[in-house]
Amino acid sequence: MGLTKTEIFSEQQNQIAVFAKAFAHPARVAILQHLFKMDTCVCGDLVIEIGLAQPTISQHLKELKQLGLIKGNIEGTSVCYCIDQENWNKMKGILNEFFNLDISAAGNCC
Amino acid sequence: MGLTKTEIFSEQQNQIAVFAKAFAHPARVAILQHLFKMDTCVCGDLVIEIGLAQPTISQHLKELKQLGLIKGNIEGTSVCYCIDQENWNKMKGILNEFFNLDISAAGNCC
DNA sequence: TCATTCTATCGTAATATTGCAATGATACAA
DNA sequence: TTGTATCATTGCAATATTACGATAGAATGA
Numbered sequence: 001m002g003l004t005k006t007e008i009f010s011e012q013q014n015q016i017a018v019f020a021k022a023f024a025h026p027a028r029v030a031i032l033q034h035l036f037k038m039d040t041c042v043c044g045d046l047v048i049e050i051g052l053a054q055p056t057i058s059q060h061l062k063e064l065k066q067l068g069l070i071k072g073n074i075e076g077t078s079v080c081y082c083i084d085q086e087n088w089n090k091m092k093g094i095l096n097e098f099f100n101l102d103i104s105a106a107g108n109c110c
Numbered sequence: 111m112g113l114t115k116t117e118i119f120s121e122q123q124n125q126i127a128v129f130a131k132a133f134a135h136p137a138r139v140a141i142l143q144h145l146f147k148m149d150t151c152v153c154g155d156l157v158i159e160i161g162l163a164q165p166t167i168s169q170h171l172k173e174l175k176q177l178g179l180i181k182g183n184i185e186g187t188s189v190c191y192c193i194d195q196e197n198w199n200k201m202k203g204i205l206n207e208f209f210n211l212d213i214s215a216a217g218n219c220c
Numbered sequence: 221t222c223a224t225t226c227t228a229t230c231g232t233a234a235t236a237t238t239g240c241a242a243t244g245a246t247a248c249a250a
Numbered sequence: 251t252t253g254t255a256t257c258a259t260t261g262c263a264a265t266a267t268t269a270c271g272a273t274a275g276a277a278t279g280a
Contacts, residue, residue, distance in 0.1 A: 002235030002268045008161040009136035013143070020133035025238080026119035029126045029208070036211040044256065051118040056239050058258060077247045077256045092209050098139070099202050101146040112238045112265030135268080154226060163270050168228055170268095187226045187277045 016098050019091050022067050027052060028060050035070060035083050042081050067091075126208050129201050132177050137162060138170050145180065145193050152191050177201075 006014050023029055030050050035042055046061075047054045061081060064070045068087040073080045116124050133139055140160050145152055156171070157164045171191060174180045178197040183190045 001233065001270080002237095002266085004135060004137075004236090004268065005162065006136060009140055013136040013139045016139045017134055017136040020130045020139075023130035023205075023208070024127055024134040025114060026116060026123040026127040027114075027238090029123045029130075030119055033123070033208070033211065047257095052115065052238095053240050054257075055241080055259080059238080062258085074246090074257095077254090079257060095133075095205075095209070098133070098143070099205070101143065112236085112263085112267095114238065114266090137268090162268095164227075165229080165271080166269050172228080184227095184277090187224090189227065 012094075015094060019067065019095060022064060022069060022091075025060070027056070028064060031057070031060060031064065032069070032083070035081060044078050046081075122204075125204060129177065129205060132174060132179060132201075135170070137166070138174060141167070141170060141174065142179070142193070145191060154188050156191075 004017075009017075023032075027050060031046060034046060034049055047057050050057060061070065061072070065072055068084055069091065070081055071084045114127075119127075133142075137160060141156060144156060144159055157167050160167060162170075171180070171182070175182055178194055179201065180191050181194045
């Protein structure tokens with residue numbers, strides 16, 4: 001049905017899934033890496049840097065913005081994008097808690 | 111078109127996206143958490159534990175297995191699943207490298 | 221052998237995602 | 251005002267994902 005049954009999972013499980021979805025596309029990974037690489041905010045060159053059409057980039061930026069991982073400030077005719085440090089760290093905390101589950105007990109019987 | 115243009119991205123970017131997709135669904139998050147929680151391998155009770163139909167769980171398990179994040183050993187009529195420690199740590203390394211990109215330079219102009 | 225149990229696969233329906241052309245909207249410059 | 255540059259939105263087509271009923275396969279026990 002293509003419809004994820006979010007209601008049967010915990011808030012935490014859904015939140016992990018939502019954040020993970022942000023990185024589940026190489027274009028969004030590339031956008032974020034570029035935002036990190038630049039020592040200033042990135043305006044328009046994302047379209048040139050990544051090889052996708054402008055509406056496609058705009059759509060990916062919108063998703064990242066809705067998740068709160070990036071911020072966008074209007075600067076004249078262009079828009080300045082950068083990482084939202086606070087939310088980025090929050091996301092990192094949530095995902096790291098999941099990644100660092102104790103592995104010692106599991107995995108020793110297969 | 112629903113077709114990700116993997117060819118225009120780096121190997122690393124695609125790999126991050128592929129791993130992230132594993133966690134981009136709460137059912138798979140729940141499966142992995144359950145595998146971690148158990149101090150022994152998990153066989154059939156994932157269907158009961160999580161509220162999805164058996165074919166659906168089987169499908170999610172297949173995806174996780176294809177990524178190498180879990181292993182499955184046949185034990186009589188049932189199958190024993192557990193985390194693949196080696197690949198799990200490898201995945202953690204790749205994603206952490208991405209998460210821990212230097213944030214100090216970016217994000218100070220918005 | 222036959223029924224039971226457990227899991228995988230197939231087929232299908234519905235929703236989600238991706239990508240882009242066309243079009244708007246806004247700010248600035250001439 | 252008229253263009254130009256930049257980015258957002260809309261609308262659409264194509265592919266991907268999610269979920270499950272039905273069914274098949276494999277091992278076990280009666």
